[in-house]
Amino acid sequence: MTVDATSQPRGAGDSILRDPKVRAVFFQILVIVLFLAFVFYVGNNAAVNLEKRGIASGFGFLSQPAGFGIGIVLLVDYNAQVSTHSDVLLIGVINTMAVATSGIVLATILGFVFGVLRLSNNWIVNKIAMVYIEIVRNIPLLVQLLFWYFAVLSVLPRVKQSINFGDTLFINNRGVSFPSIVPESGFMFVVLAFFAGILGCIFLAKWAHKRQDRTGEQFPVFLTSLGIIVGLPIVASFVLGNPMHLEYSALKGFNFQGGWILEPEFLALLIGLSIYTGAFIAEIVRAGINAVSHGQTEAAGSLGLPSGITMRLVILPQALRVIIPPLTSQYLNLLKNSSLATAIGYADITAIFAGTTLNQTGQAIEVIAITMAFYLSLSLSISMFMNWYNKRIALVER
Amino acid sequence: MAIVKTERHPEMPPPVTQTGVIGWLRQNLFSNWLSSVLTIVAIYIAWQAMSSLISYSFINANFVGATKEDCTGTGACWVFIKARFGQNMYGFYPEDERWRVNIGYVLGAVGLFLVLSDTMKSKKLPAIFLFVIYPVICFVLFSGSFGLEVVETSEWGGLFLTLVLASVSIFVALPLGIVLALGRRSEMPVVRMICVGFIELVRGVPLISVLFMASVMLPLFMPEGVHFDKLVRALVGMSLFSAAYMAEVVRGGLQAIPKGQMEAANSLGLGYWQSMGLIILPQALKISIPAIVNTFIGLFKDTTLVSIVGLLDLLSVVKAGTTDKNWLGLATEAYVFVAAMFWVFCFGMSRYSIWLENKLHTGHKR
Numbered sequence: 001m002t003v004d005a006t007s008q009p010r011g012a013g014d015s016i017l018r019d020p021k022v023r024a025v026f027f028q029i030l031v032i033v034l035f036l037a038f039v040f041y042v043g044n045n046a047a048v049n050l051e052k053r054g055i056a057s058g059f060g061f062l063s064q065p066a067g068f069g070i071g072i073v074l075l076v077d078y079n080a081q082v083s084t085h086s087d088v089l090l091i092g093v094i095n096t097m098a099v100a101t102s103g104i105v106l107a108t109i110l111g112f113v114f115g116v117l118r119l120s121n122n123w124i125v126n127k128i129a130m131v132y133i134e135i136v137r138n139i140p141l142l143v144q145l146l147f148w149y150f151a152v153l154s155v156l157p158r159v160k161q162s163i164n165f166g167d168t169l170f171i172n173n174r175g176v177s178f179p180s181i182v183p184e185s186g187f188m189f190v191v192l193a194f195f196a197g198i199l200g201c202i203f204l205a206k207w208a209h210k211r212q213d214r215t216g217e218q219f220p221v222f223l224t225s226l227g228i229i230v231g232l233p234i235v236a237s238f239v240l241g242n243p244m245h246l247e248y249s250a251l252k253g254f255n256f257q258g259g260w261i262l263e264p265e266f267l268a269l270l271i272g273l274s275i276y277t278g279a280f281i282a283e284i285v286r287a288g289i290n291a292v293s294h295g296q297t298e299a300a301g302s303l304g305l306p307s308g309i310t311m312r313l314v315i316l317p318q319a320l321r322v323i324i325p326p327l328t329s330q331y332l333n334l335l336k337n338s339s340l341a342t343a344i345g346y347a348d349i350t351a352i353f354a355g356t357t358l359n360q361t362g363q364a365i366e367v368i369a370i371t372m373a374f375y376l377s378l379s380l381s382i383s384m385f386m387n388w389y390n391k392r393i394a395l396v397e398r
Numbered sequence: 399m400a401i402v403k404t405e406r407h408p409e410m411p412p413p414v415t416q417t418g419v420i421g422w423l424r425q426n427l428f429s430n431w432l433s434s435v436l437t438i439v440a441i442y443i444a445w446q447a448m449s450s451l452i453s454y455s456f457i458n459a460n461f462v463g464a465t466k467e468d469c470t471g472t473g474a475c476w477v478f479i480k481a482r483f484g485q486n487m488y489g490f491y492p493e494d495e496r497w498r499v500n501i502g503y504v505l506g507a508v509g510l511f512l513v514l515s516d517t518m519k520s521k522k523l524p525a526i527f528l529f530v531i532y533p534v535i536c537f538v539l540f541s542g543s544f545g546l547e548v549v550e551t552s553e554w555g556g557l558f559l560t561l562v563l564a565s566v567s568i569f570v571a572l573p574l575g576i577v578l579a580l581g582r583r584s585e586m587p588v589v590r591m592i593c594v595g596f597i598e599l600v601r602g603v604p605l606i607s608v609l610f611m612a613s614v615m616l617p618l619f620m621p622e623g624v625h626f627d628k629l630v631r632a633l634v635g636m637s638l639f640s641a642a643y644m645a646e647v648v649r650g651g652l653q654a655i656p657k658g659q660m661e662a663a664n665s666l667g668l669g670y671w672q673s674m675g676l677i678i679l680p681q682a683l684k685i686s687i688p689a690i691v692n693t694f695i696g697l698f699k700d701t702t703l704v705s706i707v708g709l710l711d712l713l714s715v716v717k718a719g720t721t722d723k724n725w726l727g728l729a730t731e732a733y734v735f736v737a738a739m740f741w742v743f744c745f746g747m748s749r750y751s752i753w754l755e756n757k758l759h760t761g762h763k764r
Binding site: 122128339365 | 426602
């Protein structure tokens with residue numbers, strides 16, 4: 001196939017059929033024809049079957065009222081009678097994003113902590129991390145999710161016998177309730193102060209970096225940033241006279257009212273996903289740190305850097321280059337695995353849109369296509385972001 | 399007069415604090431104060447976890463009896479698992495016919511052992527048996543023909559169904575994945591585009607949506623009168639899904655083969671399929687075996703997802719048991735049992751993959 005035979009004059013015995021280029025063109029045309037024939041055949045069958053079963057096609061169903069209740073609704077108003085299937089889609093998307101984002105954050109923390117513990121010189125700490133990784137990685141995620149949901153969270157005490165932490169935090173089989181912050185007028189400024197603090201810290205870090213390049217003096221960027229990000233909103237809040245109050249959850253009737261409640265479905269999915277993905281990330285982190293040659297540690301040591309700084313400034317930046325690509329695929333796995341929500345009744349896009357909406361409308365092709373398009377585009381955006389980050393930290397070679 | 403010592407001074411024993419148990423302890427558990435604190439915390443956590451786990455699953459557990467009332471201890475009620483063991487293993491496969499499944503297991507185990515271990519010099523015969531003859535035997539044995547009683551696939555279940563799903567999927571996915579990987583590296587743009595499109599599409603969506611698609615849309619795509627049963631639909635979904643992942647694994651192996659190999663094959667006058675089949679693929683597959691085993695572990699764990707589209711695999715049979723009104727409130731036992739079963743299989747496979755990696759790793763090691 002890589003042989004370029006066309007440059008030579010064709011011998012008397014060689015027919016045009018033996019020319020690799022001709023054969024390639026012929027073969028490709030054949031593939032296209034077969035592919036189109038397959039698509040046409042399948043499409044034709046689908047059209048006939050749909051007509052026979054009396055299933056409408058097109059995306060008209062999105063504006064029809066959904067007519068079913070949804071367990072967990074965030075950010076949007078949902079009313080089973082009025083809201084349409086497109087609202088269902090939106091809620092599914094929001095719920096998936098909510099659990100995937102928090103899962104990614106938690107799994108990354110867990111993974112890095114256990115990955116470093118797995119490399120610890122301390123024998124027992126090392127072995128505990130190993131046991132966690134080896135147990136969790138070898139058990140299907142679905143089993144773990146069902147375990148957390150049915151064997152842990154469902155057998156918590158009933159609402160009346162909630163585990164009570166100082167009347168602020170309640171744990172029962174309907175979830176975890178804790179006080180919420182209720183904004184009053186002027187709360188906007190506190191939020192603004194928070195974002196201003198973050199912006200200020202970015203500039204501060206840049207300035208400190210420049211100053212260190214110029215004079216060699218270091219500036220305690222981390223502590224100052226922490227002070228600014230936490231301090232600024234507090235100061236703003238005091239100046240404006242605390243434009244918010246806490247709303248405590250309280251037992252009213254059969255359930256807790258007020259405050260924030262984390263439902264057991266969400267908790268089970270979040271715990272399961274983060275523990276499962278965390279184990280994989282731990283192995284990735286371990287492999288990444290191991291990939292940095294031992295000479296780097298020794299060189300840092302001979303320069304007199306303490307072990308913490310060696311880790312932060314010498315080992316981790318090099319390890320990250322190895323860690324980032326597999327880490328990206330773990331993030332993508334976590335996103336895709338969040339679709340297992342459907343097994344424990346968390347209202348993500350697969351459960352309510354590819355599940356309930358599909359069953360109600362019967363429009364399998366459209367519903368599955370939308371669901372797949374959602375996951376595909378989210379996967380692509382995560383990998384684009386991680387590729388950008390990877391390029392930023394990649395080794396710059398001449 | 400010079401004081402010169404003529405004989406060697408006897409060697410002193412190494413300091414007690416540096417060798418033996420104490421030295422090991424000092425080095426590995428109490429090297430500095432942070433490590434010491436960690437050690438104590440870790441020992442406490444490990445002790446708590448181990449003691450409660452052992453007392454739950456062994457000391458206080460119940461092993462004898464036939465009903466839930468026999469579970470009087472505070473620990474696990476393994477009677478529940480024991481009572482439903484046949485169903486957990488074979489689903490609703492008729493009890494009198496279960497010997498057929500067992501024969502299939504034995505033949506499969508023998509074939510696998512001969513192919514995977516080093517006992518046989520030439521692996522040609524066992525490989526032909528395992529990949530050509532064995533599937534036919536299994537098909538005849540399990541579904542029933544030639545005088546054997548027919549057992550519908552809807553009666554298959556439990557661990558048996560899980561193993562069938564995993565092995566058939568890998569059996570289809572591996573060749574399909576090789577073809578896709580070759581297509582992805584092809585120099586024909588049309589072939590490459592179709593393969594890349596398929597691989598990236600499948601890898602970008604969750605298995606669950608592929609299974610939904612297979613179970614809901616496959617019947618729509620078939621002409622009138624063609625009917626697939628549930629198991630075949632799930633198998634199609636699982637196989638296509640794992641083929642895409644397998645393709646990427648094989649592509650990794652293909653990329654690791656230096657270009658000179660292909661050029662050498664070409665210069666010997668071998669055509670594309672000859673050089674692929676005789677030169678490139680044997681090398682590429684050999685180095686990707688550990689990764690293939692890892693993909694297979696993932697596939698094996700993913701078989702649990704078929705419970706969502708209504709097949710009675712190990713997980714869903716055991717889960718169904720928890721809603722049996724005679725055995726309510728035993729969710730923990732049920733899921734711990736399933737988890738342990740899967741763990742044994744997956745951990746075994748991962749050890750095998752590590753062993754293989756070491757065997758194939760003939761380069762320098764530090």
